[in-house]
Amino acid sequence: MTADSEIKKKVIIFAEKRDERIHPISFELLGKGREIADKLNAEVSCALLGYRLSREQALELIYYGADRVFLYDDPVFKELNVIQYKHNIVRLVKRERPDIFLFGATHFGRSLAPRVAAALETGLTADCIDLQVDENGDLIQIRPAFTGNILAHIKTKTKPVMSTVRYKVMQMKDKDLTRKGQIIEEVTEVSNERSPKTIRKERQAEFNIAEAKIIVSGGRGLGAPEGFKLLKELADLLGGVVGASRTPVDEGWIGKEHQVGFSGNTVKPKLYIACGISGSPQHLAGMKDSETIIAINTDPSAPIHRVADYSIISDIYQVVPEMIKEIKARRVNRI
Amino acid sequence: MGLKVIVLVKQVPDIAKVKFDVEKGRIDRSSAEAEINPFDLNALEAAVQVKEKAGGTVTAISMGPPQAATSLKDAMARGADEAILLEDKVFAGADTWATSYTLSCAIKKIGGFDLIFCGEKTVDGDTGQVGAEVAEQLGIPHIYYVSKICDVSQNRIEVVSEVDDSSYLLESDLPTLISVTKDVNKPRLPTLRDKLRAMKSEIKIWHANNLSDVINLANVGYLGSPTAVHKVVIPKEKERQGKIFKDVYEGVNAVLDALEYKKLI
Secondary structure (H helix, E strand, O other): OOHHHHOOEEEEEEEEEEOOEEOHHHHHHHHHHHHHHHHHOEEEEEEEEEOOOOHHHHHHHHHOOOOEEEEEEOHHHOOOOHHHHHHHHHHHHHHHOOOEEEEEOOHHHHHHHHHHHHHHOOOEEEEEOEEEEOOOOOEEEEEEEOOOOEEEEEEEOOOOEEEEEOOOOOOOOOOOOOOOOEEEEOOOOOOOOOOOEEEEEEEEOOOOHHHOOEEEEEOHHHOOOOHHHHHHHHHHHHOOEEEEOHHHHHOOOOOHHHEEOOOOEOOOOOEEEEEOOOOOHHHHHHHOOOOEEEEEOOOOOOHHHHHOOEEEOOOHHHHHHHHHHHHHHHHHHHO | OOEEEEEEOOEEEOOOOOEEEOOOOEEEHHHOOEEEOHHHHHHHHHHHHHHHHHOEEEEEEEEOOHHHHHHHHHHHHOOOOEEEEEOOHHHOOOOHHHHHHHHHHHHHHHOOOOEEEEEOOOOOOOOOOHHHHHHHHHOOOEEEEEEEEEEEOOOEEEEEEEEOOEEEEEEEEOOEEEEEOHHHOOOOOOOHHHHHHHHHOOOEEEOHHHHOOOOOHHHOOOOOOOEEEEEEEOOOOOOOOOEEEOOHHHHHHHHHHHHHHOOOO
């Protein structure tokens, strides 16, 4: 081993296997990890844990920027068992001694990362939206706090610097089929630490609202569950999905998978149409980074208008049907 | 018999009212009243419901300044039997690791617990890390994003946990830590009588010296924290068009023109 490679810094990324695929956030993290690593002259590797992993999946990580992939393939990872994941990641970190370790801020990542950080007695920064390297070579972790009202720049004194990173804020690199890397088959150690057991999967939503490009969202102002039929018509016409604020979900007007907001899903679509939503701080935190926001609400003082590009101060039952009619008319005229 | 249930509570500013100084990058905490973190109300309600079903006691525990005692009184009005405030200058400025270390030391001192409940996250820190870090430091399992508690007995709990677009039915032996979402229940409001009773009740205050047999003070507060806030930026709200229409027809057409221009329709 040359002296140079001995001092080479290391960035490790947790590649999250979910059901049959690697979660796209892992590739976004690789994009950012590569950028940081290039500034620090570091290598980037991935920790890929799962059951029945394919060599193609490991190669995919290399094509998107990984120099090495630590592959743990074991039936113990069939369930999303935090304790077993933690145990093996902690072992890997103790052996490899990375400078930086990144997790995606998925539900699983947010549950696993604090457990790993506490076991390693190192700092963890939650839900970062950017990572930068300062002039001293330190990692600056930028994250929203106060329900998304401020951005805190965080530095970590301990090693590894650990962060969870929000989905859809980092750019993945282009796939490079010529990239070469090393796949290292690791031996999984099964921990006997007590852990919860999965009895069964209860529900799998048909869509993930965080992935939607266009969201037509309804709130208390709809007045009744039937209002969502109208919103669905508009959403279908635009090729989008239906979202909701907390009230309609609590009232049982629509399923939880539709909820947008701080406590539900943070979204960043190209177009967000808020219908009869007043805009609680939690709801705003969940959608205010959308590219274009349209608010339809009878109350001109509703906070939603503060983040809107276009506000129509009127009844949604007048505006939405007019919108549907006009979109159809414009499409006919275009032909 | 009965379960010894602990709830982690944090006092936070009312986030709908708190003011942010964009120029100075400051949070004006005096601009809003303090309250129990809204997510913790669901954790407290879950704990009280467990006690009602399986018997036992609920202890609310918080780390914070002396005035956080008012939030613990509120917790007692909402059904906690006992409340402990970890209050000491040396605890101040703690990050999630140091906070969870301090909380876990206090929980060790309480001892003999069966269940710990906490909220999904706080509305000021937004991290959601403290629960799992406490569980790791206590060496017990944790379940995050619990939207439903299906069953609880003297030695076992069965819950539904949300994992992005899926949910799973899980079981765990006790003791365990459960972090709940807002879907888990609707917190009840305390009655006037509850509030009056809570006003007269006593909050236990534990300073660093009360924990001296279980704590290493090198790990607490700002100095014991592995992370530090280096800078705070209050982002200006994204520039928005801010066009307002009162006429339906005019509004719809302006919006559709813009969407056509952006090739969204």
